Amino acid sequence: MTDLEFEQYITSVIKEYGANYIDESLIDNTPHKFSPEFERKMDILMGKNYKKVRITPKRLLIAVTAALLAVFILAMSVSAFREAFINFFMNIFDTHTVVQSVDDIDAPLDFTDKYEITSDMSDYDLINSFEDISNREYIYKNENCTIYFTQSIKEYYHESVNTEDYEIESIYIDNCEGFYVNMYNQNGQILIWDNGDYVLSILVSHDDDYEFSKDKLINMANSVQKVEK
């Protein structure tokens, strides 16, 4: 049988019997309906966009206002970041950092132990010292420099430190965590650390032409010890 003969045979068979072999139940006579989303996408593809967005003055004003508000809020907001040290909570703002001690139920609530700088302070005069319910402080001074050594009860410790444009440097004093800020624009340096029982700090304030090195401050801090009183 040639191809032509085969085709003619098939055609004749379909014409004679084909209708009887069609299962009517398989035929869905309902017309197909596309989803609105499909229709919308097809319209866009075909360039038939019936709903053109009209930029009315009201819409323009709302858009401009929203943009201006966003810029304004961004510009005026004070950015605060929380820095995690082990012994301190730090909220870092644009101009300063709020530092507070982490709660420690084992830390003493009084000055049973008293700490002092034990390195040679003969270049300075002790001009003041006091103790109250939350702090003990020694103030040393010479003609170029003032040094504040403070021992604070951890439970109450909360301080705002100038860190505007200054770096907060993590530092360890006698294996105790602390931080150092060189306030070079103001001829000041501060070193604050937690010795496990108390928050200790040394603040140095000096004249423009007086050099007080970071190493000197660290050595001074390392000399801080419990004293018998």
Added chain:
Amino acid sequence: MKRTIIAILLALSVLFSAGIPVCAYGWENIASPYYLYTYSVKSTLVISGNTAYCKSEIKGDRTVTKIYATQYLEKKNGDKWDIVDYWNDSADGNSLSMSNSKDNLGNGTYHVRTVATVYSGSKSEPVEDTSKEVTI
């Protein structure tokens, strides 16, 4: 429509006028909102029994000539803080320490807020610090 435009313009003018004084202070260096002269501000609240011991300390650099400070003892009331008492103090020089106490406190949560103006000659800056909260 017209009312909406007017309302939006009014809101914008209020917002921007709020920002102007901050910038103006900065330009004239009368009272900039920056830590230009202050090293640190410390606020401490200790409550023993029903008595509050409030302490505020402000330390400035060697150019600081005067410090004015107000110390507020405040009690928490919902989302806001009510002033229980306050004290003013000032010092000639670059450090100020002020201590005050208040008896017969009722139960509640308290803190001490220190608001100070630090002067370096004719220039000044406002600084603030708030202590840890204490509940009795």
